[in-house]
Amino acid sequence: MEILHDVSIEVQEGEFVSVVGPSGSGKSTLLYCLAGLEPVSSGSVSLVGTDIASLSRSQIARLRRDQVGFVFQSYNLLPSLSVRENVEMQARLAGRRVPRGEIDASLQSVGLESFGNARPASLSGGQQQRTAIARALVARPRVLFADEPTGALDAVAGTEVIGLLRQTVTDERAVVMVTHDPEAAARTDRVLVMRDGRVHREMVRPSARDVFRAVEHAA
Amino acid sequence: MIARLALQDLRDSWVLWAAAAFVAAAGAFVALVPATLIESAFPITDVTSLALLAIAGTVIAFTVVSLVIVMGSVSRATIDARRPTFGLWQIGGVLPGQVGVVVFSQVVVVGIFGAIPGALLGLWFGPVFARATLTEALGAFDAHVGPTGVLSAVGAVTLLVGAAAIPAARRAADTPPVRLVSGIAATDRPSSPGVSGALVVKSVVAVALALLLYQLLASLPSSVSSGGSQPLLIGPALVALMCLPGRNAMAAVARLWTAIVPKVWSTSFMLARVDVTRSRDGAAPITPFAVAIGLPVTFLAGTSIASSASGATGNDPTEGTMLVLFGPVLLSAIGGGASLLLRSVQRRRETGVLDSLGAGTPVMLLQRLWEVVIGVATAALVGVIALVATVVAEFWVLAVTHPETAAYVEVRPLLAVTGLCLTIGLAVAASGAPGIVRRSRR
Numbered sequence: 001m002e003i004l005h006d007v008s009i010e011v012q013e014g015e016f017v018s019v020v021g022p023s024g025s026g027k028s029t030l031l032y033c034l035a036g037l038e039p040v041s042s043g044s045v046s047l048v049g050t051d052i053a054s055l056s057r058s059q060i061a062r063l064r065r066d067q068v069g070f071v072f073q074s075y076n077l078l079p080s081l082s083v084r085e086n087v088e089m090q091a092r093l094a095g096r097r098v099p100r101g102e103i104d105a106s107l108q109s110v111g112l113e114s115f116g117n118a119r120p121a122s123l124s125g126g127q128q129q130r131t132a133i134a135r136a137l138v139a140r141p142r143v144l145f146a147d148e149p150t151g152a153l154d155a156v157a158g159t160e161v162i163g164l165l166r167q168t169v170t171d172e173r174a175v176v177m178v179t180h181d182p183e184a185a186a187r188t189d190r191v192l193v194m195r196d197g198r199v200h201r202e203m204v205r206p207s208a209r210d211v212f213r214a215v216e217h218a219a
Numbered sequence: 220m221i222a223r224l225a226l227q228d229l230r231d232s233w234v235l236w237a238a239a240a241f242v243a244a245a246g247a248f249v250a251l252v253p254a255t256l257i258e259s260a261f262p263i264t265d266v267t268s269l270a271l272l273a274i275a276g277t278v279i280a281f282t283v284v285s286l287v288i289v290m291g292s293v294s295r296a297t298i299d300a301r302r303p304t305f306g307l308w309q310i311g312g313v314l315p316g317q318v319g320v321v322v323f324s325q326v327v328v329v330g331i332f333g334a335i336p337g338a339l340l341g342l343w344f345g346p347v348f349a350r351a352t353l354t355e356a357l358g359a360f361d362a363h364v365g366p367t368g369v370l371s372a373v374g375a376v377t378l379l380v381g382a383a384a385i386p387a388a389r390r391a392a393d394t395p396p397v398r399l400v401s402g403i404a405a406t407d408r409p410s411s412p413g414v415s416g417a418l419v420v421k422s423v424v425a426v427a428l429a430l431l432l433y434q435l436l437a438s439l440p441s442s443v444s445s446g447g448s449q450p451l452l453i454g455p456a457l458v459a460l461m462c463l464p465g466r467n468a469m470a471a472v473a474r475l476w477t478a479i480v481p482k483v484w485s486t487s488f489m490l491a492r493v494d495v496t497r498s499r500d501g502a503a504p505i506t507p508f509a510v511a512i513g514l515p516v517t518f519l520a521g522t523s524i525a526s527s528a529s530g531a532t533g534n535d536p537t538e539g540t541m542l543v544l545f546g547p548v549l550l551s552a553i554g555g556g557a558s559l560l561l562r563s564v565q566r567r568r569e570t571g572v573l574d575s576l577g578a579g580t581p582v583m584l585l586q587r588l589w590e591v592v593i594g595v596a597t598a599a600l601v602g603v604i605a606l607v608a609t610v611v612a613e614f615w616v617l618a619v620t621h622p623e624t625a626a627y628v629e630v631r632p633l634l635a636v637t638g639l640c641l642t643i644g645l646a647v648a649a650s651g652a653p654g655i656v657r658r659s660r661r
Contacts (some may be wrong), residue, residue: 037575058579065577076572080497090576092486119497 001042003029004197011143011176016169018185019178020211021194022219028147029179030194035068035145038059048142067092069136071165073148075119075128083107084116085129090139098138104133110140110164126157133164144168146177150184161185182211193218224313225321227636228304229328232566235300236329239293242597243333244340245553246286246376249546251341253278256450259360269358274353277543281455285547287383289507289554294326294387296500296561305391319392323384330380332495334373344371351550352542421463428460435614440620443528445491450525461513461605462506464486469509470495470502473597487582490573491589495597500562501590507554508598508640513605514551515544516633520610523627523648528617540632548636556643559591563651570655583655591644599637606633 004026011017011034019027032038033045036052045052048067052060063070069090070076077086084103091098109111110130120128135137135143146165162184169175177188184209185191192202193211195218203210227456229236256275260268298305305318313321346362353360435453443450462469482489519540543620573583610626617624 043455052406060578061579065579070575076575078493078569078572080493080569086492089486093573093576093578093582181262 002197004040007043007071007197008198009192011174012141014169016175016188016189017177017190017192018188019192019194020180020182020185021200022215023180025194025218026197027194029197031147031176031178033146035143037062043121043146048215062066065090065139067142069139069141069144071129071132071144071146071149072135072208073123073154075120075132077128077131077135079120082117082119083112083123086120086131087135087138090135094139099216103138106138109137109167110134123186124157125153126160129153129157129161130164133161133168136170142173144173144175146175146179148178148180150179150181155217158184180215182208182215194196200204221313221317221321222324224308225324225328227369228321229325232301232304234552235297235561236325238327238560239265239290239297239345240333241557241560242286242290242293242550242554243330243376243380246282246290246379247337247372248341248344249282249549250372251338251364251368252542252546252652253282253346253363254341254372255345255364258364258368259346259349259362265361269520270357271353271360274542278546279421281543282546282550283379285510285550285554286379288510289382289550289557290383291386292468292503292507293554293557293561294384295390296503296558297311298322298391298559299500300565302391305608315392319388322391323381323388326384326388327377327381330377330503331373334376334380337376338369341372345377348542348545351537355538375397421465425460425463428456428463432456432460434617439525439613439616443525443617443621448517450521451518452614453519454521454605455514457609457612458510458513458517458602458605461601462509465506466500466502467608469505469597469601470497472601473502473505473593476597476600477593485585485589488589490582490586491593494566494586495593497591498566500558501564502594502597503562504555504558504602504644505595505597507551507558508595508644509552509601511548511555511596511640512602512633512636514627515540515548515636516602516606517609518544519629519632520606520627521613523629524610524613524617524624525628527623527625528621530623552636552640552643555594555640559594560650563587563647580656582598584652587648587655588645588650591641591648595637595644598640599633602633602637 007030009017021027029038033040033044034047036047037179038044040053047063050063052063055063060172078089078217081089084107087103089096104113106115106140110133112127112134115123115127115131120131123131129152144155144165147162149165158181165175165177166187177184177186179185186206189205191203191206191211191214192199193203193214200218201214203214206214223264253275253535256271257280258277260271263271284380305322308321311314342364345364345368349362353362424467432453435456439450439453474494474567477492477496480488495505570583574587606628610628614626
């Protein structure tokens with residue numbers, strides 16, 4: 001079954017791009033294709049300058065591990081590991097020894113410096129999501145993909161998380177986020193509105209109201 | 220309606236129930252050994268008949284205790300893994316009592332379907348095993364077992380499996396649906412009434428076992444002279460006492476010895492260590508493995524020390540140990556394997572997270588391998604501690620009254636049973652390998 005059609009997008013370093021659209025419009029599928037988690041049946045995906053269609057599965061996994069960070073709605077933290085160990089894990093799996101100071105700095109940047117030894121189950125949803133962001137940052141990704149990062153959070157925690165994602169955008173790093181929240185999308189540089197597997201509309205720095213209307217129109 | 224729900228659910232969650240079915244199959248398989256002894260004893264009219272019945276009684280006692288312990292543990296782990304489903308049922312209108320009934324019925328069905336193939340295998344194995352272990356001591360006899368033995372074994376195992384699952388079925392009925400609605404994973408938080416009740420029971424059993432051990436040791440010198448059974452029971456009672464605290468204590472032992480491995484040495488080892496020592500069910504396989512290893516080595520040591528004290532040297536107690544403890548050892552080892560299987564089914568989500576972080580197939584496969592190694596090595600360590608404690612205690616007590624007493628420490632049985640547990644653990648880990656490879660290829 002074909003889910004995405006005629007989609008052509010480019011995300012530059014230093015950009016914070018959001019993808020919005022009604023349920024079933026293909027937002028998450030687009031994100032997974034861009035991240036190399038889902039293979040494309042036709043067309044091409046270039047990730048950090050590498051055409052992933054030319055790579056083997058293990059090469060894609062390695063590219064993902066070394067260059068890509070993920071933040072999911074369900075946090076995806078390992079429950080047995082402490083916050084500090086979770087933050088360290090992706091970099092460690094990539095074969096990089098992370099100095100303790102770097103982990104501390106990363107925890108401090110997300111406001112969790114006093115929770116390093118806590119286990120995920122003892123944290124609130126917002127704190128768990130901030131841990132996931134710290135983990136993604138320590139892995140030093142060139143692209144950070146976020147799938148509904150505020151979907152399970154209340155308004156205050158959600159605003160904090162979007163603020164943190166905004167801060168992670170640097171001259172060498174881009175963030176691509178799927179969201180259903182117009183307020184969150186309005187805080188990004190560019191908004192792609194999906195409809196029936198196509199990019200229905202593209203907006204630059206729109207207001208939350210504009211995003212809401214565009215999604216409503218796409219539904 | 221409830222029956223349909225039970226059967227439909229059983230079909231959907233058969234992977235989780237497979238562990239319980241394996242234990243039931245192993246239970247019926249080993250139950251055919253005493254069934255063979257009993258059936259073989261009836262046509263005989265001399266003292267051999269009494270000997271066979273006496274041995275059968277001892278084998279049954281050890282087998283029943285180990286089956287109830289292992290099945291109780293596996294049922295509890297299975298029910299814990301399924302609590303979110305039970306919460307959903309209750310939200311959908313199924314009464315708490317009905318949840319308990321459904322779970323109990325499922326355990327009985329799984330028990331029957333597991334026991335039948337196990338008993339059919341035992342139909343061949345029972346007579347072969349009885350002849351191999353008893354012909355030298357009792358002379359040639361017609362070892363046989365028929366449909367009566369098979370039916371009795373299936374019936375007894377089903378009954379025991381059902382009885383062992385009653386506490387687990389009650390726990391299932393206790394799942395508060397509000398926990399599920401509020402997003403709290405019930406499996407992460409044990410319910411407080413169950414915990415306090417279990418603590419009281421464990422404390423009472425621990426005191427009873429300690430008193431029994433004291434009594435057995437105190438009467439050991441006179442028992443050696445009169446040929447009593449104290450030397451046989453000291454080791455198993457000590458193993459039971461050491462394993463009583465359960466997975467939390469085993470996790471602490473694993474945490475202690477694995478701390479000698481530097482954290483930076485291997486990511487897969489670190490992940491395995493964390494899983495065994497910190498996750499709720501990570502250390503669950505250690506207890507049955509420790510029973511499997513500790514029982515025969517302490518039993519052999521106790522028997523040998525008592526033999527040396529009484530001057531009855533030259534008797535090899537290995538065959539007698541094999542006959543009496545084959546069933547409990549196999550059951551416990553399979554119980555450990557079943558706990559590993561349950562654990563691997565429960566943590567599919569964690570495997571997905573590791574995959575998304577770029578762990579790769581080798582890291583995830585190595586993690587499973589290290590988990591088995593850590594679990595079995597910890598169980599072996601507990602077995603060694605029990606062995607040393609048994610030898611020291613018995614030697615210390617007997618050396619005063621029986622100067623000819625010799626300390627007995629035989630490493631080969633320890634290595635053999637540890638090897639059996641490792642093989643079962645690795646087989647379970649290998650059974651999960653295709654799933655990990657498939658996932659990473661997606």
